[in-house]
Amino acid sequence: METYQIKLDQFEGPFDLLLFFIERDELDIYDIPIAKLTEDFLAYIRDMELLNIELASEFILVAATLMHIKARMLLPRRELNEAGEPIDPRQELIDRLLEYKKYKALVATLQNMAETQSLRFNRGNAAEEQAYIAEKFNTETELEALNLYKLLQVFQKLLQQYEGRLNQPRVEMVRFSFSIEDEKKHLNHLAFKLAHQQQPLPFEQIFSDCQSRLHAIFRFLALLELIQEQLLQLQVGIGFNNFKIAAPDNETDKTPNSESGNEPEI
Numbered sequence: 001m002e003t004y005q006i007k008l009d010q011f012e013g014p015f016d017l018l019l020f021f022i023e024r025d026e027l028d029i030y031d032i033p034i035a036k037l038t039e040d041f042l043a044y045i046r047d048m049e050l051l052n053i054e055l056a057s058e059f060i061l062v063a064a065t066l067m068h069i070k071a072r073m074l075l076p077r078r079e080l081n082e083a084g085e086p087i088d089p090r091q092e093l094i095d096r097l098l099e100y101k102k103y104k105a106l107v108a109t110l111q112n113m114a115e116t117q118s119l120r121f122n123r124g125n126a127a128e129e130q131a132y133i134a135e136k137f138n139t140e141t142e143l144e145a146l147n148l149y150k151l152l153q154v155f156q157k158l159l160q161q162y163e164g165r166l167n168q169p170r171v172e173m174v175r176f177s178f179s180i181e182d183e184k185k186h187l188n189h190l191a192f193k194l195a196h197q198q199q200p201l202p203f204e205q206i207f208s209d210c211q212s213r214l215h216a217i218f219r220f221l222a223l224l225e226l227i228q229e230q231l232l233q234l235q236v237g238i239g240f241n242n243f244k245i246a247a248p249d250n251e252t253d254k255t256p257n258s259e260s261g262n263e264p265e266i
Contacts, residue, residue, distance in 0.1 A: 014062035015100040017044060022097075029097060032090055034073060038066040038221070039180060046178070046214045067221065069093060074228045178215050183222035191232050195247035200235055203243040 021040050022029055045063050072079075072089040079087045187206075194201060206223065210216040223245070226232040235244040 014041075014059045015097060016104070017041065017059070018062070018097060019101060019104075029101075030094060032094065034066065034070050034090055038063075038070050041066055042214065042217060063217075065093065067217065070221065071224055074224050178218045180218055180222045180225070183219045184226060187219070187222055187226055188231060190245075191226070191247045194245070200244035200246035203245060206245055 018037065018041065021027070021037055022032070025036075027033060027037075041059075041063055045059055069089045079089075081087050190201070190206075207216045207219060210219060223232065227234055230248055233246045233248055235246050236242065237244055
């Protein structure tokens with residue numbers, strides 16, 4: 001198996017990781033390719049499954065948010081606002097990323113100011129420095145109203161975050177072989193079988209052979225894409241949350257190797 005190494009505390013939180021992907025791939029933060037960002041993020045979560053659950057819990061929450069956004073974007077009809085304009089499911093995520101980016105820059109400025117002040121005999125004018133930061137970054141937090149005690153509290157928390165980063169442990173992780181494309185191929189064969197059986201499959205049975213929670217997540221995303229591409233149908237049965245998966249009506253005469261001689265291409 002292919003192996004690689006990661007740093008345990010390389011990213012301070014899920015938004016730090018998202019900004020890393022955006023800057024690494026030079027993506028437009030105002031027009032995020034949510035499918036690629038979700039796959040990169042889930043790949044990182046998959047690597048963190050062997051780590052402490054508390055460390056990964058906030059990442060899993062953001063992963064669920066990304067999948068929810070992607071699912072909303074796959075729907076044929078978008079939600080509309082009061083003005084009748086389509087709502088971009090990514091907008092809330094974009095706003096939070098911009099806010100986090102601004103906060104991260106503010107933290108760096110506070111740290112640089114503290115390091116500069118530590119080299120001086122004169123403690124400087126804290127009120128002027130607070131006003132300068134508030135004006136430069138236009139933050140919603142009223143920094144100018146902070147007193148010296150609160151400012152020291154904030155700085156102490158910042159020092160705790162950076163403590164111990166020079167001696168970071170390393171751990172070797174095993175890369176799993178999950179991908180959305182592989183899961184789409186698996187489900188495409190299932191669609192062929194369902195077309196000939198003419199019998200829908202219970203939704204839960206789609207995930208019966210999944211090896212882990214992350215495997216089930218990749219399969220669910222693949223299922224959403226196939227439904228969007230009309231290669232599978234979602235049926236609602238009688239009762240509460242009674243969903244079934246079936247092949248489209250025009251799939252009966254198709255075979256998995258009718259076009260390429262091998263597996264179907266999606």
